[in-house]
Amino acid sequence: MILINGEIKKTVAADDRGLMYGDGLFETIEICRGMPVLLQQHIDRLQSGCARLGLVMPAADLLKNEIHQLCEYQNKGIVKITLTRGSGGRGYRPAENSESLRILSFHDWPEIPDCYYTNGINLYNCKTDISTSRSLSGLKTLCRLDQVLAQREWSETEFAEGLMSDSAGHVIEGTKSNLFIIVNGDLYTPSLKMGGVKGVMREKVIALAQQSGLLVHKTEMKADFVKQADELFVCNSIIHIWPVRQYAKKKYEVGKITGQLMTLLASSLDQDFNGND
Amino acid sequence: MILINGEIKKTVAADDRGLMYGDGLFETIEICRGMPVLLQQHIDRLQSGCARLGLVMPAADLLKNEIHQLCEYQNKGIVKITLTRGSGGRGYRPAENSESLRILSFHDWPEIPDCYYTNGINLYNCKTDISTSRSLSGLKTLCRLDQVLAQREWSETEFAEGLMSDSAGHVIEGTKSNLFIIVNGDLYTPSLKMGGVKGVMREKVIALAQQSGLLVHKTEMKADFVKQADELFVCNSIIHIWPVRQYAKKKYEVGKITGQLMTLLASSLDQDFNGND
Numbered sequence: 113m114i115l116i117n118g119e120i121k122k123t124v125a126a127d128d129r130g131l132m133y134g135d136g137l138f139e140t141i142e143i144c145r146g147m148p149v150l151l152q153q154h155i156d157r158l159q160s161g162c163a164r165l166g167l168v169m170p171a172a173d174l175l176k177n178e179i180h181q182l183c184e185y186q187n188k189g190i191v192k193i194t195l196t197r198g199s200g201g202r203g204y205r206p207a208e209n210s211e212s213l214r215i216l217s218f219h220d221w222p223e224i225p226d227c228y229y230t231n232g233i234n235l236y237n238c239k240t241d242i243s244t245s246r247s248l249s250g251l252k253t254l255c256r257l258d259q260v261l262a263q264r265e266w267s268e269t270e271f272a273e274g275l276m277s278d279s280a281g282h283v284i285e286g287t288k289s290n291l292f293i294i295v296n297g298d299l300y301t302p303s304l305k306m307g308g309v310k311g312v313m314r315e316k317v318i319a320l321a322q323q324s325g326l327l328v329h330k331t332e333m334k335a336d337f338v339k340q341a342d343e344l345f346v347c348n349s350i351i352h353i354w355p356v357r358q359y360a361k362k363k364y365e366v367g368k369i370t371g372q373l374m375t376l377l378a379s380s381l382d383q384d385f386n387g388n389d
Numbered sequence: 390m391i392l393i394n395g396e397i398k399k400t401v402a403a404d405d406r407g408l409m410y411g412d413g414l415f416e417t418i419e420i421c422r423g424m425p426v427l428l429q430q431h432i433d434r435l436q437s438g439c440a441r442l443g444l445v446m447p448a449a450d451l452l453k454n455e456i457h458q459l460c461e462y463q464n465k466g467i468v469k470i471t472l473t474r475g476s477g478g479r480g481y482r483p484a485e486n487s488e489s490l491r492i493l494s495f496h497d498w499p500e501i502p503d504c505y506y507t508n509g510i511n512l513y514n515c516k517t518d519i520s521t522s523r524s525l526s527g528l529k530t531l532c533r534l535d536q537v538l539a540q541r542e543w544s545e546t547e548f549a550e551g552l553m554s555d556s557a558g559h560v561i562e563g564t565k566s567n568l569f570i571i572v573n574g575d576l577y578t579p580s581l582k583m584g585g586v587k588g589v590m591r592e593k594v595i596a597l598a599q600q601s602g603l604l605v606h607k608t609e610m611k612a613d614f615v616k617q618a619d620e621l622f623v624c625n626s627i628i629h630i631w632p633v634r635q636y637a638k639k640k641y642e643v644g645k646i647t648g649q650l651m652t653l654l655a656s657s658l659d660q661d662f663n664g665n666d
Contacts, residue, residue, distance in 0.1 A: 123400035124403050125400055127391075131531070132531065133534060134411035135533070135534055138409075197537075204537045205541070205545065206541060241525075243521065244520060248518075255409060255520075256523065257412055257539060261479045261524055262473075268482065273544060287481060
């Protein structure tokens with residue numbers, strides 16, 4: 113089912129600015145036992161993205177009601193919120209006070225092999241550059257052609273995810289996930305000052321790691337530094353944490369710290385669900 | 390009127406990859422005396438963009454027929470061709486052999502003040518970064534949020550165009566045009582290796598300049614170099630050439646070489662129209 117500005121519909125105007133210019137944002141939210149996971153964090157990120165782009169943010173209660181409507185008879189799945197600047201304006205220049213268009217859609221839960229969690233994944237090294245721009249860094253915008261081209265490079269049966277670098281060789285993130293590496297007991301994740309998406313799960317992992325006493329460094333890193341890692345993992349709102357078992361011809365065990373963070377995360381999400389957080 | 394895959398329609402599927410991921414390309418074509426201008430160049434660029442993105446290019450004759458259908462009772466205007474990868478795929482990963490969706494739309498000719506051509510324009514210096522990526526450089530993709538944000542910075546009544554630089558300070562292009570500068574009688578235009586759109590009019594201007602004996606340099610340039618220019622102009626398929634009369638607090642006359650190129654361009658487009666080229 114798709115709700116477009118609250119109505120059950122399947123189409124949008126051909127002149128919507130989301131289509132014409134990628135002028136919008138999106139969120140991908142896990143639905144577990146019929147309830148959205150980390151919903152407040154997703155809403156907060158959408159709100160902060162709207163502020164940076166000058167988009168009108170829909171009321172949080174409206175979004176919550178529509179998510180509820182989509183999930184009513186569902187147990188497990190994904191709700192995607194797409195927010196565009198709607199139609200209108202003059203070329204790239206948006207109309208003032210243009211109303212946003214919101215698209216909320218429910219999607220089946222993807223099949224994820226258990227071994228991705230127990231043994232880790234094969235991580236591909238993408239040749240496609242990730243775009244850099246201070247103006248868009250951190251945002252989950254509708255401009256995702258980098259990621260589309262990157263995923264065309266490899267087959268899903270060989271690699272579960274691919275790691276992207278900018279044209280200067282800085283490792284930024286996976287095509288659909290954020291990267292963490294562990295070096296000498298500290299946690300490192302790429303700085304997102306120049307590009308990449310500030311993932312809701314990235315923030316959650318950082319918070320849990322800090323609570324458990326780990327030092328977390330957000331830093332520029334190149335492939336050589338990643339290769340020094342003792343442990344590697346990627347994360348996002350749907351997959352949670354996937355340990356990496358192979359990257360750039362180097363093999364890794366599912367490390368102790370990664371395992372601890374996976375346990376902490378599962379327990380924290382469970383607490384959230386039970387309203388104990 | 391809008392033709393979507395040849396049918397008169399106004400909407401596209403809400404899961405079109407153009408909307409979801411900016412997964413597509415577009416062309417903006419001048420219609421003059423009922424005929425598309427530089428049509429072969431636009432079709433060639435679309436073809437080359439399709440090859441880089443792995444999109445299926447529609448047959449040129451099909452596009453020509455649909456443009457003709459849109460322009461049948463029109464004298465002056467714009468035809469926009471938008472090509473997306475259509476619906477389908479699994480997240481960012483496109484389906485194999487996915488059929489493209491093509492949207493052809495007719496738009497009224499914009500009112501452009503005569504003084505933009507005779508006295509030149511005020512060129513704004515945008516703070517929004519233009520994204521850099523070798524993988525997408527030169528392409529006119531649907532990911533144009535940089536340009537949307539940049540145009541939000543200034544009012545159209547003050548500046549006719551804005552100049553964008555990447556985060557390292559390289560001047561790349563206008564929000565909707567390519568930049569040329571003249572220094573000591575030579576023509577310079579930013580290299581598009583790291584970003585920017587390889588404009589059809591940029592290629593035309595380069596060809597005309599070279600035919601007329603000018604040296605043309607495609608090169609990295611920073612704002613300091615631009616400020617040394619004796620003449621500056623911007624160009625695209627709709628505006629043709631706009632001389633710049635003010636940029637970064639410096640004033641310019643409409644220079645001799647810019648004037649010559651404007652004359653050469655007008656005459657060449659006229660020849661194309663009369664089939665003498």
